[in-house]
Amino acid sequence: MPRAYWTGYLRLSLVSIDVALYSATERTGRVSLRQIHEPSGKRIRYLKVPEGGTEEADSGDIVKAYEAKKGSYVVLEPEELDEIKLETKNTIRIDRFVELNEIDPRYFERPYYLKPRGKDAAEGFVVIREALRRRKVVALAQMVLSGREQLVALRPCGKGLLLEKLRYGDEVRASDAIFDDIPDIEIDEDMDEMAEALIEKKTGEFDPEDFDDSYEVALRELIERKAEDEDIVTEEESGKAKKSNVVDLMDALKKSLDETGGSSKSSKSKSKSKTGSQSKKKKAS
Numbered sequence: 657m658p659r660a661y662w663t664g665y666l667r668l669s670l671v672s673i674d675v676a677l678y679s680a681t682e683r684t685g686r687v688s689l690r691q692i693h694e695p696s697g698k699r700i701r702y703l704k705v706p707e708g709g710t711e712e713a714d715s716g717d718i719v720k721a722y723e724a725k726k727g728s729y730v731v732l733e734p735e736e737l738d739e740i741k742l743e744t745k746n747t748i749r750i751d752r753f754v755e756l757n758e759i760d761p762r763y764f765e766r767p768y769y770l771k772p773r774g775k776d777a778a779e780g781f782v783v784i785r786e787a788l789r790r791r792k793v794v795a796l797a798q799m800v801l802s803g804r805e806q807l808v809a810l811r812p813c814g815k816g817l818l819l820e821k822l823r824y825g826d827e828v829r830a831s832d833a834i835f836d837d838i839p840d841i842e843i844d845e846d847m848d849e850m851a852e853a854l855i856e857k858k859t860g861e862f863d864p865e866d867f868d869d870s871y872e873v874a875l876r877e878l879i880e881r882k883a884e885d886e887d888i889v890t891e892e893e894s895g896k897a898k899k900s901n902v903v904d905l906m907d908a909l910k911k912s913l914d915e916t917g918g919s920s921k922s923s924k925s926k927s928k929s930k931t932g933s934q935s936k937k938k939k940a941s
Contacts, residue, residue, distance in 0.1 A: 661768065662801065664746040668784060674777040675748070677819060680767040687875050737803075748799040748808065748819070756794050759809060763822045770810065770817040785812050796822075850909040857916040 662677040691700040703712040720737070721729035748770075772781035788795060788811060795810040807822040 662799075663773065664748065664799070666748045666750070666770070666781070666784070668750045668795075671780055672747070673780040673784070674773040675770055675781065676773050678769040678771070680769050680818070687872060687879065745800045748797045748810075750795045750797045750810070752796040753788075753791070753793040754796060755792065756811065759794065759822070760828075762828050764809075765821045765823055768819045768821070769813065770819045771815075781817075785815075785817055788812050788817075844906075847906055847909060850906075850913060854909065854912050854916065857913070 658678055660676040661679050664675065664677075665672040666675045667673075692698060693700060704715075704718065705711065706713055719731050719733070721731045724730050772778045784795075797808050797810060798805055799808055800806070801821065807824055809820045809822055810817050811820075812818070
């Protein structure tokens with residue numbers, strides 16, 4: 657059982673439920689690269705050194721501050737920061753319920769698992785979970801994580817709840833300025849049909865186990881070969897020619913459909929009309 661990331665209360669109106677929060681993601685098994693000093697072979701360490709200084713600062717002398725203007729800081733003491741902590745410090749306060757499709761995907765940031773702490777808390781927890789499931793809605797709440805008040809969304813996840821940290825409105829950049837220079841293009845009907853046919857052929861269920869991190873696999877193989885003092889052969893050295901990225905879009909779509917065993921609607925209709933004309937000729941003869 658992993659260690660709880662946060663413990664506190666899930667609050668809905670006057671109902672408070674003792675809960676624990678767990679991280680829903682992990683990076684175990686990933687290759688972790690270190691920076692080392694090549695001449696000595698020792699790891700690089702980062703020290704907290706005052707600007708312009710050479711010696712590491714004592715941890716007791718390090719405080720939090722806000723740069724009011726360049727080179728001028730407002731120092732904030734720990735007890736002063738504690739005084740402004742809101743009621744959500746130890747509470748997930750549910751404020752609203754919305755349909756899931758009401759939340760733009762850009763606002764989702766990080767997932768966590770939420771579960772009741774003990775049998776006494778389980779009943780109220782299950783009541784809220786099942787109400788969310790029946791109504792098919794998401795609970796919006798606020799809580800304090802990592803010293804800051806966060807906006808979160810809660811929805812049923814198996815026997816527990818999935819809590820997802822959301823970004824605030826001013827944290828998401830508007831897309832208009834990014835997309836404005838994309839030209840309006842009239843799509844060729846044949847290409848449009850082939851693109852749809854390709855999508856149809858490749859449509860299926862989402863299973864994350866179907867996908868591998870190819871970079872991670874290649875990185876592990878590289879490390880293993882180097883650890884065994886094998887010669888590293890690059891793609892160019894092995895005689896593999898680099899492929900040009902410049903391709904004809906129509907040809908690329910046709911080849912993609914051929915590889916998946918599909919065909920576009922236009923090609924099907926053409927083959928039907930061709931077959932029909934051939935049968936007419938036979939009847940005439």
